[in-house]
Amino acid sequence: xxxxxxxxxxxxxxxxxxxxxxxxxxxxxxxxxxxxxxxxxxxxxxxxxxxxxxxxxxxxxxxxxxxxxxxxxxxxxxxxxxxxxxxxxxxxxxxxxxxxxxxxxxxxxxxxxxxxxxxxxxxxxxxxxxxxxxxxxxxxxxxxxxxxxxxxxx
Amino acid sequence: xxxxxxxxxxxxxxxxxxxxxxxxxxxxxxxxxxxxxxxxxxxxxxxxxxxxxxxxxxxxxxxxxxxxxxxxxxxxxxxxxxxxxxxxxxxxxxxxxxxxxxxxxxxxxxxxxxxxxxxxxxxxxxxxxxxxxxxxxxxxxxxxxxxxxxxxxxxxxxxxxxxxxxxxxxxxxxxxxxxxxxxxxxxxxxxxxxxxxxxxxxxxxxxxxxxxxxxxxxxxxxxxxxxxxxxxxxxxxxxxxxxxxxxxxxxxxxxxxxxxxxxxxxxxxxxxxxxxxxxxxxxxxxxxxxxxxxxxxxxxxxxxxxxxxxxxxxxxxxxxxxxxxxxxxxxxxxxxxxxxxxxxxxxxxxxxxxxxxxxxxxxxxxxxxxxxxxxxxxxxxxxxx
Ligand SMILES: [Zn+2]
Numbered sequence: 001x002x003x004x005x006x007x008x009x010x011x012x013x014x015x016x017x018x019x020x021x022x023x024x025x026x027x028x029x030x031x032x033x034x035x036x037x038x039x040x041x042x043x044x045x046x047x048x049x050x051x052x053x054x055x056x057x058x059x060x061x062x063x064x065x066x067x068x069x070x071x072x073x074x075x076x077x078x079x080x081x082x083x084x085x086x087x088x089x090x091x092x093x094x095x096x097x098x099x100x101x102x103x104x105x106x107x108x109x110x111x112x113x114x115x116x117x118x119x120x121x122x123x124x125x126x127x128x129x130x131x132x133x134x135x136x137x138x139x140x141x142x143x144x145x146x147x148x149x150x151x152x153x154x
Numbered sequence: 155x156x157x158x159x160x161x162x163x164x165x166x167x168x169x170x171x172x173x174x175x176x177x178x179x180x181x182x183x184x185x186x187x188x189x190x191x192x193x194x195x196x197x198x199x200x201x202x203x204x205x206x207x208x209x210x211x212x213x214x215x216x217x218x219x220x221x222x223x224x225x226x227x228x229x230x231x232x233x234x235x236x237x238x239x240x241x242x243x244x245x246x247x248x249x250x251x252x253x254x255x256x257x258x259x260x261x262x263x264x265x266x267x268x269x270x271x272x273x274x275x276x277x278x279x280x281x282x283x284x285x286x287x288x289x290x291x292x293x294x295x296x297x298x299x300x301x302x303x304x305x306x307x308x309x310x311x312x313x314x315x316x317x318x319x320x321x322x323x324x325x326x327x328x329x330x331x332x333x334x335x336x337x338x339x340x341x342x343x344x345x346x347x348x349x350x351x352x353x354x355x356x357x358x359x360x361x362x363x364x365x366x367x368x369x370x371x372x373x374x375x376x377x378x379x380x381x382x383x384x385x386x387x388x389x390x391x392x393x394x395x396x397x398x399x400x401x402x403x404x405x406x407x408x409x410x411x412x413x414x415x416x417x418x419x420x421x422x423x424x425x426x427x428x429x430x431x432x433x434x435x436x437x438x439x440x441x442x443x444x445x446x447x448x449x450x451x452x453x454x455x456x457x458x459x460x461x462x463x464x465x466x467x468x469x470x471x472x473x474x475x476x477x478x479x480x481x482x483x484x485x486x487x488x489x490x491x492x493x494x495x496x497x498x499x500x501x502x503x504x505x506x507x508x509x510x511x512x513x514x515x516x517x518x519x520x521x522x523x524x525x526x527x528x529x530x531x532x533x534x535x536x537x538x539x
Pocket of ligand 1: 047048049050051052061062063064065066
């Protein structure tokens with residue numbers, strides 16, 4: 001494109017926008033996170049019509065659009081549905097996680113949807129789809145998804 | 155009141171990694187002027203405008219208003235649509251709805267992006283749920299990698315199969331003067347490029363581009379007066395399948411399967427592999443070129459690698475895919491889906507020059523978003539029934 005400048009120096013203006021947000025989790029997610037923080041228990045909601053258990057818990061079933069009124073306990077153990085190994089320190093990876101970061105979809109026993117989390121205490125080359133894993137809870141829990149520190153092989 | 159709709163002109167910029175020689179409005183203007191010239195229309199002939207780009211990418215909130223110097227939208231009806239990666243395809247579907255409704259005769263559709271102006275990763279991260287997915291995120295590429303990993307496990311495919319798709323698209327880009335990356339690569343070079351997230355190598359994925367694309371749609375009342383051989387829109391579809399990343403069926407693209415079934419049904423297509431002549435697939439990474447054509451029903455589950463190795467999707471093959479070089483060669487995201495649409499139009503009109511596929515009756519173009527949502531358009535050289 002430099003041929004298009006025709007002797008004009010293209011000026012570039014650098015800037016940064018700092019936009020703080022507060023995301024309200026809502027009743028349903030709050031209940032999940034409080035139970036996770038205080039009782040180290042993973043819970044989900046169930047659709048009475050579809051008989052499907054959602055994790056993350058949802059207030060309304062996305063299939064039949066009725067309210068999920070029932071809460072159920074979900075196991076701390078589950079199966080790796082798929083995974084990848086992030087080899088570059090992408091900006092989206094939390095700063096306390098250093099590559100290679102193993103990141104996977106884990107379907108916990110009793111849930112019909114997978115949850116997203118990290119795998120650890122295993123070498124990347126040993127992870128397989130279908131392997132059984134178990135939640136390791138954080139010592140200090142603050143009511144976020146990182147109250148589960150990671151999942152490790154059973 | 156419903157009208158049949160045709161595309162009567164297209165225009166796009168020469169896409170580059172950086173365009174410091176133009177600001178956003180001027181970039182948009184290049185594509186708009188080319189589309190107007192292609193259709194032999196003037197700005198005063200345009201009844202309404204649809205424009206779109208990615209949220210957060212340029213940090214401009216009111217793009218519909220801000221862009222009027224470039225878009226020609228001063229004192230005209232103009233709306234902005236933005237749907238993430240599918241934006242370019244969504245603006246086309248929005249334009250189709252406006253013209254099809256009978257309320258506007260000639261609509262200008264614009265997709266644009268100056269990817270070079272922002273932190274793409276930061277902007278894309280906002281597409282994921284802040285309470286559930288973002289705190290345990292590993293980047294957009296990791297989502298794609300998880301899809302590829304599941305497909306490989308389910309069907310016994312390999313990294314070489316993905317690399318073959320990248321080799322194809324990068325070779326096709328050599329025929330497209332508008333493509334950003336025009337360099338052939340070998341299978342070995344793809345496999346030897348750095349691993350980003352297993353099994354995706356650097357040369358398996360798209361670049362970041364600055365670029366814009368514009369398309370003009372007209373109603374059946376005037377389309378053939380503007381353009382002797384317009385590109386008729388036969389059908390469009392749009393599907394969303396998830397709220398949280400764990401909802402998706404990894405290894406299959408459910409939104410593509412459901413949406414393409416709707417297209418085939420609307421157009422009476424029974425065997426897409428035989429009845430389509432060319433595909434411009436929004437395929438930001440190589441493995442999508444395997445998985446998603448199976449979801450379209452071009453071949454059966456697990457059959458894409460062999461079909462592609464046999465050369466069927468290369469130029470001159472049974473069903474060429476991405477004659478333009480596709481997204482792997484050029485990716486100004488908000489424009490990317492509309493470039494697919496414009497390239498499909500050029501194929502139907504016979505204007506694709508060095509990348510022309512002979513005798514195109516039906517062409518398919520698509521958009522793909524963030525993770526696992528899909529928009530699509532079926533183009534044809536005959537007026538739909
Ligand atoms: Zn239900």
